[in-house]
């Protein structure tokens with residue numbers, strides 16, 4: 001009998017999780033509590049999941065409906081062209097948190113300043129930071145995109161709406177994760193107790209647990225970087241790339257959407273890097289809603305995230321949309337990239353000492 005002859009076992013479709021652990025149940029199980037904070041976190045994750053479902057629904061029909069593909073003609077605070085899906089997804093997150101009583105502020109890539117929901121503020125003790133569509137250049141060609149999110153506790157009243165308390169390091173995050181819109185929609189999250197992946201079953205409209213306690217391999221074959229920037233980088237990054245070119249066991253993968261590239265690395269190991277360039281040493285990726293949430297997640301899975309000189313989780317942003325270079329993934333691979341950067345830095349400083357001034 002071949003595999004083709006096997007009857008379909010319809011009763012056991014949920015081979016992975018026959019109990020169908022939903023996301024909100026999983027959060028409560030993880031916290032082992034029905035405290036107010038546990039209920040809040042469960043409700044927060046539920047709302048994020050609802051946003052993900054609404055966005056996934058639009059993405060799957062994007063080629064068929066009006067106003068889903070293409071640009072709006074506007075640029076965002078980062079000077080990047082805004083796509084219609086960026087605006088839609090940004091608004092979906094706002095809508096699902098309105099009248100939730102959970103979140104007083106939302107801060108996203110697509111909004112210059114945080115968005116306040118005044119009716120939530122007396123009781124909404126959390127802030128949601130998010131990248132509503134990550135990799136939006138992939139939208140028009142039906143390739144994978146994502147969303148990235150982090151939850152922080154609001155500190156202080158923020159009566160002047162300056163959101164100064166958000167300008168703190170990544171250890172202040174209490175939860176983080178991403179949604180991957182691929183062949184299936186997945187939600188991967190951590191509340192500081194490991195990393196867990198859920199897959200959307202469209203027939204149920206529920207995210208069902210598919211992989212619990214993901215551990216990133218200590219080393220993997222993939223290096224994921226936009227090599228088109230080769231001549232804009234510092235020599236140290238070029239030297240790292242030359243190293244992987246000259247050694248067996250490395251392979252390049254780059255999808256144009258950070259979430260997809262990180263998802264591969266989380267499961268199979270390797271390293272993603274978006275270094276600074278000589279002209280823009282801070283690189284492209286934003287700390288508060290891209291690098292720091294992914295750093296939280298990858299560290300929870302046993303990996304690392306670094307700027308090359310500092311742990312991403314320790315970086316304190318000077319503004320809401322601050323950028324950082326990002327090197328993230330398997331411990332050994334991140335350390336290898338760092339060794340090139342730090343060696344170059346040491347050599348440069350020695351050179352400065354040896355070169356007489358004037």
Ligand code: AHG
Pocket residue numbers: 080109131133134135136137226256257258259284
């Ligand atoms: P976003 O669409 O949110 O602006 O993010 C795009 C990011 C990231 O997802 C991706 O890894 C990177 O930009 C791609 O940039 P390049 O095209 O410069 O490689």
Ligand code: MN
Pocket residue numbers: 131133134135258290
């Ligand atoms: Mn992004």
Ligand code: MN
Pocket residue numbers: 086109131132133134135136
């Ligand atoms: Mn984006």
